Structure formats: structure tokens, C-alpha cells
Amino acid sequence: MSNIKVLQLRSAGVSLVLDCSGPGLPSVLHWGADLGELGDAALVDLRRGAGAVQVGNGLDENQPVAIIPEYSSGWFGLPGLNGHRDGQDFSASFQLSEVARTGNTVQVTASDPQAGLGLALVIELTDSGLVRTKAELTNTGDSPYTVDGLVLALPVPTEATELLDLTGRHIGERHPQRSAFTQGLHVRDNRRGRTGADATLLLYAGTPGFDFGTGEIWGVHTAWSGNHRSYAERGMSGFAVIGGGELLLPGEGRLESGGSYATPWIYGSYGVGLDQVSTRFHEYLRARPTHPSTERPVVLNTWEAVYFDLDLDKLKSLADAGAEVGAERFVLDDGWFRGRRDDHAGLGDWYVDEGIWPKGLHPLVDHVTGLGLQFGLWVEPEMVNPNSDLAREHPEWILATGHRMPPTARHQQGLNLGIQGAYDYLLERLDSLLTEYDISYLKWDHNRDFVDGGNQLTGTAGIHEQTLAVYRLLDELKRRHPGLEIESCSSGGARVDLAILERTDRVWGSDSNDALERQKIQRYTQLLLPPELIGCHVGPPKAHTTGRTQSLAFRATTALFGHFGIEWDISSASPEERAELAGWVALHKELRPLLHTGRVVRADRGSDDFLLHGVVAQDGSRAVYSAVQLAQSITSEVGRVRLPGLTKDRVYRVKKLATPGAEPRNSAPWWTDGVELNGAALAAAGVQVPAQWPESAVLLEVLAID
Ligand code: DGJ
Numbered sequence: 001m002s003n004i005k006v007l008q009l010r011s012a013g014v015s016l017v018l019d020c021s022g023p024g025l026p027s028v029l030h031w032g033a034d035l036g037e038l039g040d041a042a043l044v045d046l047r048r049g050a051g052a053v054q055v056g057n058g059l060d061e062n063q064p065v066a067i068i069p070e071y072s073s074g075w076f077g078l079p080g081l082n083g084h085r086d087g088q089d090f091s092a093s094f095q096l097s098e099v100a101r102t103g104n105t106v107q108v109t110a111s112d113p114q115a116g117l118g119l120a121l122v123i124e125l126t127d128s129g130l131v132r133t134k135a136e137l138t139n140t141g142d143s144p145y146t147v148d149g150l151v152l153a154l155p156v157p158t159e160a161t162e163l164l165d166l167t168g169r170h171i172g173e174r175h176p177q178r179s180a181f182t183q184g185l186h187v188r189d190n191r192r193g194r195t196g197a198d199a200t201l202l203l204y205a206g207t208p209g210f211d212f213g214t215g216e217i218w219g220v221h222t223a224w225s226g227n228h229r230s231y232a233e234r235g236m237s238g239f240a241v242i243g244g245g246e247l248l249l250p251g252e253g254r255l256e257s258g259g260s261y262a263t264p265w266i267y268g269s270y271g272v273g274l275d276q277v278s279t280r281f282h283e284y285l286r287a288r289p290t291h292p293s294t295e296r297p298v299v300l301n302t303w304e305a306v307y308f309d310l311d312l313d314k315l316k317s318l319a320d321a322g323a324e325v326g327a328e329r330f331v332l333d334d335g336w337f338r339g340r341r342d343d344h345a346g347l348g349d350w351y352v353d354e355g356i357w358p359k360g361l362h363p364l365v366d367h368v369t370g371l372g373l374q375f376g377l378w379v380e381p382e383m384v385n386p387n388s389d390l391a392r393e394h395p396e397w398i399l400a401t402g403h404r405m406p407p408t409a410r411h412q413q414g415l416n417l418g419i420q421g422a423y424d425y426l427l428e429r430l431d432s433l434l435t436e437y438d439i440s441y442l443k444w445d446h447n448r449d450f451v452d453g454g455n456q457l458t459g460t461a462g463i464h465e466q467t468l469a470v471y472r473l474l475d476e477l478k479r480r481h482p483g484l485e486i487e488s489c490s491s492g493g494a495r496v497d498l499a500i501l502e503r504t505d506r507v508w509g510s511d512s513n514d515a516l517e518r519q520k521i522q523r524y525t526q527l528l529l530p531p532e533l534i535g536c537h538v539g540p541p542k543a544h545t546t547g548r549t550q551s552l553a554f555r556a557t558t559a560l561f562g563h564f565g566i567e568w569d570i571s572s573a574s575p576e577e578r579a580e581l582a583g584w585v586a587l588h589k590e591l592r593p594l595l596h597t598g599r600v601v602r603a604d605r606g607s608d609d610f611l612l613h614g615v616v617a618q619d620g621s622r623a624v625y626s627a628v629q630l631a632q633s634i635t636s637e638v639g640r641v642r643l644p645g646l647t648k649d650r651v652y653r654v655k656k657l658a659t660p661g662a663e664p665r666n667s668a669p670w671w672t673d674g675v676e677l678n679g680a681a682l683a684a685a686g687v688q689v690p691a692q693w694p695e696s697a698v699l700l701e702v703l704a705i706d
Contacts, residue, residue: 006043009104010034012129012280014270018106019047022096024073025066026108026123028155031131032216032270065239067121067133069153070094077235078185082149083253085141089115116141128283131268139255147253151229152266153243156218160205160240163232166524167198171512171545173493174201174524181205181240186232189247193414193450193463195225197494201528203230204277205242212602213273213644220244221528223498224264226467249461264499274527275601275644282530282600285501292485292505295592296532297328297374298585299565304513304544306569308335308342310356316367317571323371325578326585327566330368331376331443336361339388344411347383348390350429365437376441377433381426382470383447384415397422399466402456409448417473418455418465427473434481444504446490474503487535496525506533506563513539513567514546515558516695519611519628522562523602531615532596536562538581540569550695552577553661556584557626557697561595561613564588583660591624598623601645609633612641620647623702624657629692642686643702646679650704654687657699664690664698676705
């Protein structure tokens with residue numbers, strides 16, 4: 001009895017109960033709804049009550065599944081640690097040495113002296129109720145040990161019988177997919193060398209039919225920007241886990257004697273309804289000291305306005321038009337550096353092109369900052385075109401096996417930042433650009449998957465090192481240039497994860513500025529990130545990525561709910577269009593204190609053709625909702641819309657939020673004068689919104705009047 005050590009961590013309606021009694025690694029006795037404060041005796045009984053029973057011809061004594069599940073304990077599923085010492089020490093059995101608790105952080109050390117391994121494990125419950133855990137493995141033996149994989153797993157109860165994860169592609173990121181959580185392994189591996197457009201942002205297990213507002217849900221996120229795995233596994237014993245870790249390429253986990261390997265953070269979020277599961281992430285991110293603290297400046301980005309056609313006068317007039325409509329940050333995208341006339345050449349040569357810019361970027365930077373806008377610059381540091389001075393000078397810096405060149409993608413290769421010379425070169429180039437010019441923002445792109453991502457000099461795999469090196473480079477630039485903001489862009493939204501967000505300030509949601517596609521991409525990117533961290537731009541009337549033509553009102557209402565921007569040649573837009581756009585920018589500025597601090601809520605009306613989403617102030621005093629008609633439907637234009645997330649017993653006035661765009665197709669009876677209803681009625685009965693044309697949206701303003 002005296003050896004029993006059960007710890008209860010509580011926060012924001014979540015209890016995490018850890019069995020740290022040893023002799024093996026800690027296991028999770030409960031992760032889910034808060035259990036109230038359990039006393040010592042109750043914690044011991046929770047443990048006794050959870051004891052596994054012997055079934056069939058199983059092991060004589062069943063052991064609980066540890067956070068790092070062990071083969072040695074009789075776990076026949078995916079082992080937490082997969083590794084060996086030249087074929088030996090193939091199965092570790094860690095024994096607890098120390099458990100230290102500080103607040104809601106538990107630090108555990110353990111070792112397996114026979115296998116020559118030491119382990120440090122951290123398990124935390126954050127203030128917003130997120131569980132996060134990571135491990136560091138040390139080779140204490142005197143010969144090399146190779147880690148082939150190290151994943152961490154969190155248990156989910158038997159009732160979680162449905163899985164939801166995400167997939168996607170360039171210009172179509174983050175599509176949800178559902179499946180039954182049956183026995184076996186559901187694995188989402190990513191070997192692209194970047195987080196990936198098809199990566200599952202989160203992987204959820206939940207009770208049947210869970211949605212944004214209902215069902216118990218357990219979600220996991222693997223915070224890593226290189227190769228990684230997220231998975232769910234239901235074992236034959238009925239025990240189920242969700243977890244994740246880095247995917248190491250062969251040999252990347254080789255540890256010399258004394259060497260160590262640290263996993264990424266694995267985040268777990270429990271909640272009732274996906275909105276609550278997301279809110280825990282949003283609150284966690286917003287509480288970081290590094291979370292952007294200034295109002296998110298409205299961006300004017302040059303990419304879809306001019307592409308590679310860079311001309312100083314044209315760019316100045318674009319900046320003028322941007323200032324006229326209320327933009328606050330001007331971002332010069334691809335094409336400004338040596339030899340870059342299209343996407344075939346130049347990457348790697350990070351010098352301002354003397355042909356286009358005889359006086360450097362100064363005339364443009366001065367013009368932009370003179371208008372009162374911040375200046376931002378696009379870079380893609382981890383890449384090199386074979387047609388560049390850098391590749392000609394240092395072909396050995398290209399990520400490759402050493403025997404052959406990988407196939408090109410967008411005519412480019414990866415630059416191996418694991419080679420000190422390459423890292424130093426980039427640091428010097430970026431640092432000197434940031435020093436010479438008044439650049440407050442870098443749009444940091446990464447436009448290809450890595451194939452054969454290796455170090456030519458050693459012939460070994462190099463993605464693990466590459467990922468760590470880019471983190472170091474970002475951290476160092478931020479250290480040298482306080483206040484610098486960086487956007488994580490990767491062919492649109494292919495690098496969205498919480499590790500890159502530790503050193504960047506927003507993500508580019510997608511290369512698709514088509515509002516129809518964006519509605520869905522943003523909805524699901526917000527599963528992890530709050531609106532202020534997701535770049536959302538108003539593109540040209542005819543979307544460059546789909547050919548669809550959409551009204552300015554639909555494009556702007558869609559961009560409104562993120563970090564708002566413009567990516568359209570507004571210097572050639574009509575005065576009417578510019579005036580309407582200025583109205584939308586003004587509306588965004590008016591709403592952004594709410595949009596960028598409030599709680600995100602979403603609802604479905606059982607139809608893919610219609611979406612409802614909104615943001616509710618933290619104190620419940622106001623909200624703004626958007627009712628979005630994606631396509632024509634036989635059902636979705638009729639029937640009331642429920643407004644989730646308001647305070648049940650407060651009375652609200654709900655009315656149309658006046659926008660610069662056209663009125664909807666058929667107004668609703670209450671639309672102009674509004675209705676007064678309490679939060680309970682709005683959540684359970686709702687209101688009929690106006691009938692809308694396909695690809696349009698209306699905004700509802702909700703204000704507490706008590
Ligand atoms: C891909 C990005 O996602 C785009 O926004 C743009 O910056 C291009 N790269 C530039 O090459």
C-alpha cells in the first residue's frame with residue numbers, strides 16, 4: 001500500500017490521473033471529465049477499480065499500458081520505444097527512479113540498466129486542460145544504440161468508437177475523414193520532410209456521432225514539422241490509445257554512448273464537442289508570452305496581384321491602393337532576389353536582384369513605410385534551385401543520398417541546413433537583409449516535399465537534423481531581431497503544427513483564395529489554431545486556383561474570420577470595388593478585437609451545403625456569427641439555425657450585421673429589426689436566416705442587453 005503513488009492533475013474541467021506507483025513507467029488511470037478532488041484513498045481505489053482482469057489464455061498478470069507502451073509489459077500493439085543495440089537490447093523494461101510533481105507538471109526519470117537506457121518523461125496538464133507529454137531517451141551503455149521510433153500514447157475509453165482525422169492536398173488542405181475505431185492500428189504517417197498538406201492536424205477518437213457541439217472526444221496532435229506519426233490503436237485486450245511521435249528515417253536515431261534523443265511534444269485534448277477540444281488549444285496558444293500581442297495588421301500580399309512581374313512603380317501603386325483601403329502591412333512575395341524571374345531559378349541566392357532593384361529594396365521599403373505600412377518580405381531559405389549560384393558553388397549542400405539527385409519539385413531541391421556551412425550562409429544572408437532594411441515580417445515558405453532527404457557528405461538520412469536546424473535558425477533570427485514576425489507558409493498550409501508555431505506568428509492557410517474552399521479549410525484549421533494565427537486573404541474576383549468567380553462580399557466575409565489580408569491587384573480594381581473593400585477592411589478592424597480573442601463556435605445543420613460559425617466574447621457579452629450558403633441545396637435554405645456558445649440565461653439582441661456587400665436573396669422577417677432571446681433559446685431553437693444565393697454568407701450580430 002505504501003508504494004502506491006497516484007497523482008491527480010486537474011484543470012479547466014479535465015482530470016488526468018497518473019499511476020506512478022512503479023515499478024514500471026507511469027500509466028494514465030483517467031484522462032477525461034473532471035472527477036472532483038479525489039482524496040488519497042479514492043485515488044487508490046480508482047487504481048484498484050481499474051485493475052485489468054485475466055481473459056482467455058492471456059498473461060497471468062495483466063499490466064496497464066504505460067505512456068510509453070512496452071512489449072516487456074505484455075503490450076502487443078505498437079511499442080512506445082522501438083530500438084536496439086546492434087540487434088541486442090531489443091525490448092526495454094524501464095523501472096521508475098524518481099517522480100517529481102510541481103503544480104500540474106510531473107517529471108519522471110526511469111532507467112533500464114540491462115539495456116543501458118535512461119529516460120526522462122514530462123507530463124503536464126496545462127491551464128486550459130491540454131495534456132502534453134514528451135520524453136528524452138539517453139544511451140547510458142558504452143556502445144551505440146539505435147532508436148527506430150519513440151512514440152507516446154494516451155489511453156481512451158472503450159466508448160470512443162469513432163475516429164476523425166484530416167487529410168488534404170495543395171490548395172485543398174484539411175479535409176475531415178471519419179472511420180470506425182475498430183481493432184488494429186490506424187496510422188497517419190508523414191514522410192514528406194515537412195508537416196504536410198495531407199497531415200492530420202489532429203486525430204480524434206470519440207463517442208459515436210460526435211460533432212462540434214456534442215460527444216465525448218479525445219484528440220491528439222504531434223507537434224513536429226518533419227516526418228511524424230499520429231495514430232490510434234485498439235488492442236485485442238480492448239485497451240485503446242491515441243498517440244504520436246517523430247518518424248525517424250533509418251539511422252537518424254543512432255545514439256553514441258551518452259547521446260540522447262528527445263521526442264516532440266505530443267498534445268492531448270479532451271472535451272465534449274470539437275469546439276471545446278479546440279478551445280483548449282486556442283486558450284493554450286493565447287496564453288503563451290510569445291503569442292502576437294498587437295492587433296493583427298491587415299496584410300496586402302503581392303503574390304496573386306503581380307506574381308513574378310515585379311516593377312517598382314507598379315508595386316508602389318499597389319502599396320498606395322493598399323493604404324487607401326486600410327492595409328497595414330505590405331508583403332513583397334517571391335521574385336525579388338538574384339536571378340528569380342520565374343520559379344526555375346534563383347532560390348538560394350538571397351541577394352536583392354541588382355537588375356530589378358538598382359538601388360536595392362530601399363525605394364520600395366521607404367515608400368511602403370512612408371505610407372505608414374509595415375514591410376514584409378518573402379523567403380524560402382530551406383530551398384535551392386539547381387540553377388542558382390549557390391547550387392553551382394555548393395552542390396554538396398543539396399539534401400540527397402550522395403549517390404544521385406532527388407527528383408526536382410517546382411524545379412528545386414532542399415538545402416541541407418544540417419551542414420554548418422549552409423546554415424551559417426543562410427543566417428548571414430537573412431540577418432543582413434533584416435539589418436539593412438526595415439523588415440518587420442518574413443513570409444517563410446517551403447515549397448516541396450523532400451525525397452531522399454539525406455546528407456551527401458555522410459550518406460546518412462538528414463530530415464531529423466534539418467527540422468532541428470530550421471527551428472534553430474528561426475529562433476536565432478528572432479533573438480537577433482526582436483519584434484520580427486514570421487509566417488509559416490509551405491505551398492500554402494503544409495507546415496501547420498505547434499512546433500513551428502513556437503517560433504512563428506501565423507500560418508498561411510492555403511494557396512487557395514477561393515472563398516468556397518477557404519470556408520472549409522479555415523473551419524478545420526481552427527481545430528488547432530485560433531483565427532488570429534491563420535492568414536486569410538481576399539483574392540481576385542476570379543479565383544486563380546479554381547476559376548470560380550465570387551462576389552467581393554463572399555470573399556471578404558470569408559477572410560474576415562482570420563488574420564485578414566488582400567492578395568489581388570487592387571491598383572487595377574474599380575473605384576467601386578476599392579470602396580467596398582475599404583468597407584470590409586474597416587469592418588474587420590472593428591470586429592478584430594472580438595474575432596481575435598473570443599471563443600470559436602461552429603455548428604452544422606446536417607448539410608455540407610451550409611455552415612455556421614461564429615466567435616463569442618470570452619465574457620459572453622457579444623458574438624458575431626456567419627451563416628454560409630456554400631451551394632444550392634434542397635434542405636439547407638429552410639429551417640432555423642441554432643447559435644451555439646452564448647450564456648444560456650442572458651438575453652441577447654440578434655440582428656443582421658450591416659456589411660458593405662449586397663443584401664441577401666430573401667430577407668427573414670426579423671432580419672432588420674432583430675429579435676431578443678436568451679442564450680438558451682438561441683442555442684436550442686435558433687433563428688431563420690435569410691435565404692441566400694450559393695457562395696454567399698450573412699453576418700449576425702449578437703449583443704447581450706441585460
Ligand atoms: C507558395 C506560397 O504558398 C504562395 O503564397 C507564394 O508565396 C508562392 N509560394 C511563391 O512562390
